[in-house]
Amino acid sequence: MPFSSVDLLQALAAGILVGSAYALMCVGLGIIFGSMNVINFAQGDFLMLGMYAAFYLTAGYGVLAFLGPYGGPIVAAFLAGPIVFALGWLLHRFVVARVTGAGAAQTEGAGAYGQILVTLGISLILQNGGLILFGSTPVGVRTPLSRQSWEIGDVLLNQARVVSFFVAVALAGGMYLFLSHTRLGKGLRAAADNPQAAIYMGIDVDRAHRIAWSLGVGITAVAGGLVATFQTFQPYVGFDFVIVMYAGVVLGGLGSNFGAFWGGLLIGVVQQMSTLILPYQLQNTAIFVVFLLIIFLRPQGMFGRLSERT
Amino acid sequence: MRTRAEASRQRWAILGFALAILVLSFVVLKSAYYQLVLTQVLLWAVLSLGWNLLSGYSGYFSFGHAGFWGLGAYTVALGMLYFDLTPWVSIPFAALVGAVAGAIIGYPTFRLRGHYFALAMLAYPLATLYVFQWLGYQELALPMKRDAPLLYMQFEDQRLYVVLALGLLVAALLISLKVENSRFGMALLAIKQNEPAAEAAGINTWRWKMLALMLSGAIAAIAGGLYGVVLLVVTPETVFGMALLAIKQNEPAAEAAGINTWRWKMLALMLSGAIAAIAGGLYGVVLLVVTPETVFGMLVSAQALILALFGGVGSLWGPVIGAMLLVPLAEGLNAELGDVLPGIQGVVYGIAIIMIILWAPEGVYWRVLDRLPRRKPAAAEAPPRPTATVVPLPHERRASTGEPLLVLRDIGISFGGLRALDGIDLAIPEGGLYGIIGPNGAGKTTLFNVINGFLAPDRGAISFAGEPITGLRPNQVCRRGIGRTFQVVRAFPRMTVLENVIVGAFVGAPDDATARQMALAALDRVGLSAQSGAIAGGLTTRELRLMELARALVPHPRLMLLDETLAGLAHDDLNGILTVIRQLRADGITVLIIEHTMGAMVQLVDHFTVLDHGRLIASGRPDDVVRDPSVIEAYLGKKWVDRVAVPAK
DSSP: OOSOHHHHHHHHHHHHHHHHHHHHHHHHHHHHHHHHOOOOTTHHHHHHHHHHHHHIIIIITOTTGGGHHHHHHHHHHHHHHHHHHHHHHHHHHHTGGGTSHHHHTTSGGGGHHHHHHHHHHHHHHHHHHHHHHHOSSOBOOOOGGGGOEEEETTEEEEHHHHHHHHHHHHHHHHHHHHHHHSHHHHHHHHHHHOHHHHHHTTOOHHHHHHHHHHHHHHHHHHHHHHHTTTSOBOTTTHHHHHHHHHHHHHHHOTTOHHHHHHHHHHHHHHHHHHHHHSOGGGHHHHHHHHHHHHHHHOTTTTTOOOOOOO | OOOHHHHHHHHHHHHHHHHHHHHIIIIIOOSHHHHHHHHHHHHHHHHHHHHIIIIIHHOOOOSOHHHHHHHHHHHHHHHHHHHOOOHHHHHHHHHHHHHHHHHHHHHHHTTOOHHHHHHHHHHHHHHHHHHHHHHTOSOEEOOOOSSOTTTTTOOSSHHHHHHHHHHHHHHHHHHHHHHHTSHHHHHHHHHHHOHHHHHHTTOOHHHHHHHHHHHHHHHHHHHHHHHHHHHOEEOHHHHHSSSOHHHHTTHHHHHTTTOTTHHHHHHHHHHTTOHHHHTTTTHHHHOOOOOTTTSOOSOTTHHHHHHHHHHOTTSSSHHHHHHHHHHHHHHHHHHHHTTTSTTHHHHHHHHHHHHHHHHOTTOHHHHHHHHSOOSSOOSOSOOOOOOOOOOOOGGGOOOOOSSEEEEEEEEEEEETTEEEEEEEEEEEESSSEEEEEOSTTSSHHHHHHHHHTSSOOSEEEEEETTEEOTTOOHHHHHHTTEEEOOSSOOOOTTSBHHHHHHHHHTTTOSSHHHHHHHHHHHHHHHTOGGGTTSBGGGOOHHHHHHHHHHHHHTTOOSEEEEESTTTTOOHHHHHHHHHHHHHHHHTTOEEEEEOSOHHHHHHHOSEEEEEETTEEEEEEOHHHHTTOHHHIIIIIHHHHHHHSSSOOO
C-alpha cells in the first residue's frame, strides 16, 4: 500500500469533517431540487454570497468583532442564512416564480427551458456582480481555529473544520425535524410530491416554492459561511461547489432531504480519500466516477424512490 | 413531418441565409475582428444545432456537449502537434471521435431520464477536463506552418474561415432539416412527448436515441475542431470548460478592431513560445489563455444549450437565431464595458437573458412565430363529428388456426413485497374478443405491461404465435404483431393526429410515404379522418381513444391489447368505439380488453378472464363467469347479480 493506516484515518477524518459542510449545502439544494424540481445553476453562487456575507460581518466591517475571534465567524455563518434567504425570496418573487410552479407546468417541458436559462442568468449576475462588489482577490474568514488542530492519537483534526462539523450536523438535523414534523414542512413536501393535488388541498404552491427556494439558498449560504472559515474564496468559487452539491443530492436520492445529507458527506469522504491514491488534480474526477457509478447502479440514489406508472 | 413543399422552402431559406452571410462577410464587414466574431457566431451555431439535434428533438437534455466540442478541438490540436496531421483530415476524423464518444457515453447514460440524464451528462466533460489538465495539456498552441498555410488552414484572410464555418453551418442545417423530415425526426419527437408510448408503438427508442447522440456528438466535435484551428490555442478550460470563453477571449481582439494585422501579430508572439509570459499584459493578443477568474465562470458547455433554448428549442432556426443575437451581444458588451468595470458585461448579459426569457419562455423563434399571423388556417376547424364509419379490410382476415395465439405460462412478478401477478396461466386462441376484469389493483394493467414488454416477469414464459417473447423490449413485441392502448391515453400532444398515427406506421412501412398512406387508412378505419390535421392536445377523450386505436392498428397487429378503452366516455360516445372494436374482431384481429363497464363488456366479449390480487380466479364464457360465486364475491358484488339477473349476450 502506498499509504499508511494513519494516512487513511487522517483522510477519512478530513473527509467526514469537510463532508459535513458539503452535506449541509446538499440539504439546501435538495430542498429546492426536491420540492420544485428545478435545476438551480445559481446555487453555488448563493453559497458564494454566504461566504462573503460571513466575511463582511467579521473581517470586512467587523460588525461581529465584539464576539471575539472564536464566536464571531460562527455567528456570522448563521447570519449569512437570513441575509441570503431574503435575497432568495426577492429573486423568487420577481423572477424565478414566473418560470416555475403552477403557471409553468402547462408549457412544454414544464417550463424547463425557461428555468435553466433564468438560473443561468442569475448565476451570471451574481458572479459578475460579485466581481464588481467584492473584487477578484481571494479572501478568507480568519479565525484562530483555522490554524489549530486537535490531536486524537496520530490524527490531526483542524479545529475550524471540527466546529463547522458540529454546526452543520446540528443545522441539518434541525432542518430534518422542521420538514418532517411541522405543518409548513409537510406542506412543502406535499407541494413537491404532487403540485396539482397540493393546490386542490388548499396549499399555496407558489408560496411553498418560495419558502423552499429561499430556505434552500439560505441553508446553502450558511454552509458557505462555514466553509469560509477554512478555505479562501473569490466570486467564481460557486462553480466548484455546484458539482459537489448536485453529485451529493443525486447520490442521496432526489426528494429525500436526509439522503442529500449522506450524499454530501460521502462526496467529502471520496474527495479526501482519493488523494491517497490519485494525484491531487484528479480528486474531482474521482467524485464524478463515484457519481456515475451510483447513478447507473441505483438511479434513484441511495435513499430515493422510483415512482413511475405506465 | 413537413410536406415536401415546406422542406423545399426551408432549403431556399438556408441558401438565402448563406448568401446573406457571404455578403455580410465580403461586402459589409471590413475589419478582421468582425470577421472573427462572425466566424464564432457560425461555429457556436453549429454546436448549438448539434445540441438541438439531440436535446431539442428528443427532449434528453445534455449539459455535456462541451465534451464533444473539446474532444474535437483536442483531436485536431494533438493530431497537428504529434502527427503533423492537417485539419482537413483531422476535422473529419474529429467527427468520428465525437460519434464514438457519443456511443460510449450513450450506452450507459440513456438508462437515465430527465434531470438525472442531464446531470450525468454534465459529469463527462468535467471529469475529462481534469484528466486533460493532469495529463499536462493545459494549453496547446497549434504550431505555425509558414510553408503550407492552406494545407493547415492557416489563412491570412479571415474571410476564408467565415466560408469554412458557413459551409459547416449549412451542412448542419441541411442535416437537421433532413432529420426533421424523416422517420428519425418523428421518432425523436415521439420520444420527447411520450417515450413509453413511442416504444409501445414499435419505435426502437434506444436505437434512435443513440443515433441522435452520435450524430449530435459528431457535429459538436467538428465544430470544436474548426474552433481550435481558428483560435490556434486549445486549453482544457476553453474546450471542456464551463465558460462562455469564445466571448471573453476576444476582448483583446476587440481592442484591435479594425487593425488587419492583429492576427499576424498574435501568431508571431505565439511562435516565440512566450504564451505564458505574455498572459498578463498582452492577454489580449494571446487569446485563449483563460483562467476561471477572468471568464464568465459557470456558463457550462451550457453555451450550446443557452443559444438553442434562447433561440427556440427543437426548431431548425432557433440555434442560429440564438447565436446571431447572443454571441455578438456578449462580444460587444465585452468590448464596450469589459475594461470600464470588469464583470459588468456579465451582469448585463445575465439580465438580458432573463428579460428575454421572461418574455419568451420557449425561445425567441416560437414567440415570434406565435405573434406572426398564421399563414394557413389551423386544420382543426371544428369538423362535424362523424359517426364511426368503419372501413373493413377484408384481405386482412386471417383464418383461425386453432393454435393459441398468445400463451402465458406461470407468469409471476412482484413489486417489493406485493405480488402483482402470481402464477398466471392463460392461452388466447386467435380470433375473438377476450375481456379481462377484476377489482382495482388486481394486476390487469400489470398483465398488459408484462405482455408488451414494459415489465419483465420475475418468472414464467410468454409466447406469441409460437415464438417466445419473454423479456423482449416493447418495440420488438410491437414488431411481432402486438399493439396496445393505454389506460390513460398516451398521445404525442404536440403532434397532429396524422403524425401520431404515422409514428405507429413506421413498423410496417418500408418508406415514409407508405407510412403516411397506412396512417391515413388507419384513421379512416376508426372514422377519424376529418381530424387528421388537428393537434392531438386539443382532442376530446373519445377522439383520443380512437386516435390511440388507430396508432396501434396501423402496423396491422394480430393481437390488440386495449386498456380501459371505454373509460371516461359518455354513453353516446361508447357505441362508436364499440363498433370499431367489433370491427376489429370481424377483421380477424384478436382483441384482449380490460374494462370496468360490465354492461358493455358482457355484450361485447366472447370470453371473460377474472383477476383478483394477482391471481386468475375465473375464466370462461361471460354468462358463466358472472354467475361464478368467487367472481361475485371478489368483484361484482351481490347488487350486480340482483340487478342483472340474466346477463344478455
